[in-house]
Amino acid sequence: MPPVADRETFLSQHLEKVDRSAEDSCPICHEPYSDSHPAVRIIKIDNCNHVFGHECLEAWLKSGQQNSATCPMCRALLFGEALESESEQEQQPPQNGAGSDEEVGSLLEELRGLQEDLGIPELSAWAAEQDQEWGWLEEYNEVYNDSESSD
Structure with missing residues (x-):
């Protein structure tokens, strides 16, 4: 039943x-x-x-x-x-709540720093995979590179 x-x-x-x-x-x-x-x-x-x-x-x-x-x-x-299964939840893009863009940018910046500090190429591959799935990395890189060039 x-x-x-x-x-x-x-x-x-x-x-x-x-x-x-x-x-x-x-x-x-x-x-x-x-x-x-x-x-x-x-x-x-x-x-x-x-x-x-x-x-x-x-x-x-x-x-x-x-x-x-x-x-x-x-x-x-x-x-x-029934609640959505974890696999269904993982396939949905993150919700754009208050501060989510800033949080993503901050996390990406931390990852980039760790990648450079530790020389871990896997982080680049992971970031590229996430970008393919969610499409936010290119936009972040544009903003990040623009801010570095204006410094």
Whole structure:
């Protein structure tokens, strides 16, 4: 079954209480299960039926951190829409937020300095590869070379 639309629906319809011995412990907090720390199993989610302490799982799901809509063990999506995979994120050009051009320029300047100081030709190859993919190195070089020639 695919993930549900929201966290509250997941918490109310996709957990079942599980009787666990006190010898078993929650994989999130590592505390033994007890009456005050009951175990719950994830149900009705494809390929996931992991068991956690109810409060620990709820805290994880409500944390709002990256992957908090997933199972803490197997990362199966429990509710909401799937996040983009890392490979999809890597293929997208960086967003032009405030200061991003300055940050890129500063980092390139640091890389150029390291390349010269350490004599590492791989940095040039990497920079050329990044330029082919994102197209910002040529523009930076023009600005950088113009500023050096005006000094």
